Amino acid sequence: MEKFLMGIDNGGTLTKAALYTIDGKEVASATRKTTMLMPEPYHTERAMDELWEANCSVIQTVLAKAEIDASQIAAISLTGHGNGVYITDQHGVPTYNGIISTDSRAKAYIESWYQDPAFETEVLPKTMQSVWTGQPVALLAWLKEKKREVYDATAFIFMVKDYVRFKLSGEAYLEITDASGTSLLNVRDRCYDADLLAFFGIAEVMEKLPPLKESTDVCGYVSKEAAEATGLTVGTPIAGGIFDISASAVASGLVEEGTLCIVAGTWSINEFITKKPVVDHALFMTSIYCLPDYWLTTEASPTSASNLEWFIDQFMELEKREAEAGGRSVYELCNEMVAQTTPEESDLLFFPFLFGSNTVAHANAGFIGMNSWHQKKHVVRAVYEGIVFSHLVHIERLLRYGEKPKRCRIAGGVTKSAVWVQMFADCLKLPIEIVEVNEHGTLGTAMCAAVMQGYYSSMKDAAEAMVQVGRTIVPNQEQSSIYATKFQRYKDRLKQMEPIWKAGV
Numbered sequence: 001m002e003k004f005l006m007g008i009d010n011g012g013t014l015t016k017a018a019l020y021t022i023d024g025k026e027v028a029s030a031t032r033k034t035t036m037l038m039p040e041p042y043h044t045e046r047a048m049d050e051l052w053e054a055n056c057s058v059i060q061t062v063l064a065k066a067e068i069d070a071s072q073i074a075a076i077s078l079t080g081h082g083n084g085v086y087i088t089d090q091h092g093v094p095t096y097n098g099i100i101s102t103d104s105r106a107k108a109y110i111e112s113w114y115q116d117p118a119f120e121t122e123v124l125p126k127t128m129q130s131v132w133t134g135q136p137v138a139l140l141a142w143l144k145e146k147k148r149e150v151y152d153a154t155a156f157i158f159m160v161k162d163y164v165r166f167k168l169s170g171e172a173y174l175e176i177t178d179a180s181g182t183s184l185l186n187v188r189d190r191c192y193d194a195d196l197l198a199f200f201g202i203a204e205v206m207e208k209l210p211p212l213k214e215s216t217d218v219c220g221y222v223s224k225e226a227a228e229a230t231g232l233t234v235g236t237p238i239a240g241g242i243f244d245i246s247a248s249a250v251a252s253g254l255v256e257e258g259t260l261c262i263v264a265g266t267w268s269i270n271e272f273i274t275k276k277p278v279v280d281h282a283l284f285m286t287s288i289y290c291l292p293d294y295w296l297t298t299e300a301s302p303t304s305a306s307n308l309e310w311f312i313d314q315f316m317e318l319e320k321r322e323a324e325a326g327g328r329s330v331y332e333l334c335n336e337m338v339a340q341t342t343p344e345e346s347d348l349l350f351f352p353f354l355f356g357s358n359t360v361a362h363a364n365a366g367f368i369g370m371n372s373w374h375q376k377k378h379v380v381r382a383v384y385e386g387i388v389f390s391h392l393v394h395i396e397r398l399l400r401y402g403e404k405p406k407r408c409r410i411a412g413g414v415t416k417s418a419v420w421v422q423m424f425a426d427c428l429k430l431p432i433e434i435v436e437v438n439e440h441g442t443l444g445t446a447m448c449a450a451v452m453q454g455y456y457s458s459m460k461d462a463a464e465a466m467v468q469v470g471r472t473i474v475p476n477q478e479q480s481s482i483y484a485t486k487f488q489r490y491k492d493r494l495k496q497m498e499p500i501w502k503a504g505v
C-alpha cells in the first residue's frame with residue numbers, strides 16, 4: 001500500500017495540514033483560521049481549545065479529501081510560529097491562553113535587559129539573537145511578575161508545534177530549531193543554560209523546560225485519545241519537526257548559500273543560510289538550521305500579512321461575507337482590488353507596524369497621504385505595498401551579512417496572490433522563484449517525517465528530492481522604477497516619523 005507523510009503548520013494566523021507522497025507531491029491540504037484574541041492592548045492570544053479543534057479539523061479534512069486510509073500515513077511532523085508561549089500544568093492542562101509571537105505586552109523588560117552591559121558580553125554570544133517582546137523569556141518574565149499563580153502552576157513550556165505534538169502523543173519535548181529562536185537556549189552550545197535564565201530573571205523556568213529533541217527524532221506516537229479526535233491511526237510516529245522559518249526555507253530548497261528566502265505570512269521573514277554563525281547585536285537572529293552544516297540568518301518583524309488580516313477584520317467584514325457567500329475568499333477580492341489600481345496612481349503610504357516594529361523604535365502603524373478621492377482599493381494597495389517595503393528594509397539589513405543573492409525564493413500565504421508576488425519581484429528588481437505547493441511550512445516539516453522514517457538519509461537529500469520549483473516571476477522594469485521612487489519616499493517618511501513616534505503621537 002502506498003505510504004504518505006503528513007505535515008501540520010500552526011502559523012500566527014492560519015492552521016494548516018497537508019498530505020504528501022514520499023517524493024513531495026501534495027495530495028491534499030486544508031486550512032483554518034484560528035482567532036487572534038486581544039483581551040487587552042498589546043496582548044495577542046489564542047484559546048487553547050480552539051487551537052486543538054482547528055488542528056483536529058484540518059487533519060480530518062485532509063484525510064477526507066485525500067481518500068486514503070489513515071494507516072497509510074507513515075509519519076507526521078509539525079511546524080508552527082516560533083516564540084510566543086504555550087504553557088500547561090503537570091497534567092498537560094493549559095494554565096493560560098496560548099500567546100502568539102505578535103504580543104508586545106512585555107516591552108519594559110526588553111528595555112531593561114538591553115541597558116544591562118551583560119547582554120552584549122554574556123547573553124548575545126550564547127543566544128546569537130536580539131531579545132524582543134514576543135519571545136518566551138519576556139512573556140515568562142511578565143507572567144512571573146503579573147500572574148504569579150499562572151507562572152507557579154506551569155509545569156511545561158512549549159512552542160505551539162510542540163504543544164500540538166504533545167496533544168497528539170502525550171509526550172512533552174521541545175524541538176531544537178524552534179527552541180533556538182527563543183532566547184531560552186544557549187544556541188552556541190545547543191543546551192539549556194541556567195545563567196541565561198537567571199539573566200532574564202526566570203531561573204525557575206529550568207525545571208519547566210521539556211527535554212530537547214532534534215527535528216528528525218521520534219517524539220512519540222499518536223495516542224488513542226488523539227486518534228479518536230483526529231481520525232489518525234493509533235501508533236503513527238511523530239517527528240520533532242521544525243521552526244516554521246526553517247520549514248519554509250528548506251521547502252524553498254535552501255540547502256546551500258546564495259539563496260535569499262522571503263516568507264510572507266503573519267511575520268515578515270527574510271533569511272539565508274551561512275556556514276559560519278553571524279553574531280551581531282544589530283541582526284535580528286541567528287538560529288539552528290535543520291541542515292547540520294548551516295545556520296539560519298534572519299531579519300524579521302511582525303509586519304507582513306498580519307497587517308492585511310487586521311484591515312480585513314476591521315473594515316471588510318461585509319465584503320468578506322459577500323465573497324464567501326459567492327464561493328470566493330476575501331483575499332481573492334483584495335487581490336482584484338489591488339489589480340484594479342496602479343502603483344503610480346496614488347501616493348498613499350502605509351507603515352505596517354500594527355504589531356510594532358523592531359527596526360524603528362516606538363513605531364505605530366499609519367497611512368500618510370490619504371485624500372477624499374481614495375477608494376478602498378487604493379487603501380488595500382497601500383497595505384500590500386507597505387508590507388513589501390517593510391520586507392525590503394529587512395532585506396537591505398540582511399544583505400549587510402552576505403553576498404548579493406544568486407536567487408530569491410518566496411514562501412508563505414502571500415504566494416497565493418499573483419499581484420502581490422509580482423509586486424515583490426518589481427520592488428526587489430530580481431526574478432523570484434516559487435515552489436508550487438499550497439503550504440510551504442507543511443512540506444518543510446514533512447521532510448523531517450521522511451528522514452525520520454529512513455526514506456532519505458538527510459534533510460538535504462529530502463529537500464533535493466521533494467522540492468520542485470514551479471514558477472519564476474520576472475520583474476517589470478517600468479514598475480520597478482516606480483516602486484523604487486515610492487520605496488525611497490517610504491524610507492524618508494519613516495525617518496521623519498521617528499521623532500514623532502518617539503515623542504508619542
Ligand SMILES: Nc1ncnc2c1ncn2[C@@H]1O[C@H](COP(=O)(O)OP(=O)(O)O)[C@@H](O)[C@H]1O
Nearest residue numbers: 011012013014265266305331412413414416417
Ligand atoms: N489568496 C491570497 N491572496 C492574498 N493574500 C493571501 C492569500 N491567501 C493567504 N493570504 C495572506 O497570507 C496570510 C497567511 O499566510 P501564512 O503564511 O499561512 O501565515 P501564518 O503561517 O503566519 O498563519 C493571510 O493572513 C493572508 O493575509
Ligand SMILES: O=C(CO)[C@H](O)[C@@H](O)COP(=O)(O)O
Nearest residue numbers: 011012081082101265266267
Ligand atoms: O518567531 C518568529 C520569528 O522569529 C515568528 O513567530 C515566526 O515564526 C512567525 O511565523 P508566521 O506566523 O508568520 O508563520
